[in-house]
Amino acid sequence: AQKITQTQPGMFVQEKEAVTLDCTYDTSDQSYGLFWYKQPSSGEMIFLIYQGSYDEQNATEGRYSLNFQKARKSANLVISASQLGDSAMYFCAMSAKDGANNLFFGTGTRLTVIP
Amino acid sequence: EAQVTQNPRYLITVTGKKLTVTCSQNMNHEYMSWYRQDPGLGLRQIYYSMNVEVTDKGDVPEGYKVSRKEKRNFPLILESPSPNQTSLYFCASSLGTGEETQYFGPGTRLLVL
Numbered sequence: 364a365q366k367i368t369q370t371q372p373g374m375f376v377q378e379k380e381a382v383t384l385d386c387t388y389d390t391s392d393q394s395y396g397l398f399w400y401k402q403p404s405s406g407e408m409i410f411l412i413y414q415g416s417y418d419e420q421n422a423t424e425g426r427y428s429l430n431f432q433k434a435r436k437s438a439n440l441v442i443s444a445s446q447l448g449d450s451a452m453y454f455c456a457m458s459a460k461d462g463a464n465n466l467f468f469g470t471g472t473r474l475t476v477i478p
Numbered sequence: 479e480a481q482v483t484q485n486p487r488y489l490i491t492v493t494g495k496k497l498t499v500t501c502s503q504n505m506n507h508e509y510m511s512w513y514r515q516d517p518g519l520g521l522r523q524i525y526y527s528m529n530v531e532v533t534d535k536g537d538v539p540e541g542y543k544v545s546r547k548e549k550r551n552f553p554l555i556l557e558s559p560s561p562n563q564t565s566l567y568f569c570a571s572s573l574g575t576g577e578e579t580q581y582f583g584p585g586t587r588l589l590v591l
Binding site for chain 1: 481509511513518519520523526528536545566568570572574579580581582583584585587588
């Protein structure tokens with residue numbers, strides 16, 4: 364069974380600084396996908412970044428990068444140059460290679476950016 | 479604009495009164511799914527559909543029904559809502575059933591009294 368663990372219920376970061384949000388996963392599948400989503404206070408779920416298990420390079424999308432360490436089964440999100448608008452809940456998720464594309468989510472980390 | 483829409487966005491109802499939450503996507507996606515989000519539990523999958531007329535249970539299907547008669551629509555039906563179904567509901571879709579990125583609708587906040 365797939366499992367996602369986010370051990371940081373809340374994080375604070377100073378504006379313009381970088382922050383790392385932790386995510387570890389457990390799966391017996393050889394092929395899987397890892398995702399990060401952002402949920403602002405308005406409630407919508409916004410896709411941020413994707414990493415495939417066979418991708419050799421870490422994924423990057425603008426200020427977001429995914430620090431993928433396969434042997435450690437970790438997929439940490441790095442946000443560079445934090446902005447006030449980055450304050451939100453962040454969810455790590457994994458898709459199972461079961462033909463159904465089901466997503467398994469962690470419990471989330473609430474990030475607060477301090478001016 | 480490519481999007482997933484849900485209606486209604488907010489709903490207050492009473493126990494036992496049947497309701498339907500609609501979901502529609504305009505991206506010609508094959509895969510659609512429903513999740514519920516509860517504090518401390520993250521998102522949990524209710525039902526999913528890999529194509530028209532193909533649906534299957536997720537992790538928490540009890541008390542819910544779905545149908546997929548058209549590719550773009552995937553309504554969630556609560557035949558007899560109960561207070562433990564008070565939650566934030568998300569519909570999502572993706573192009574296929576590989577490790578495809580799922581795009582979420584804006585969410586529906588449901589309160590069952």
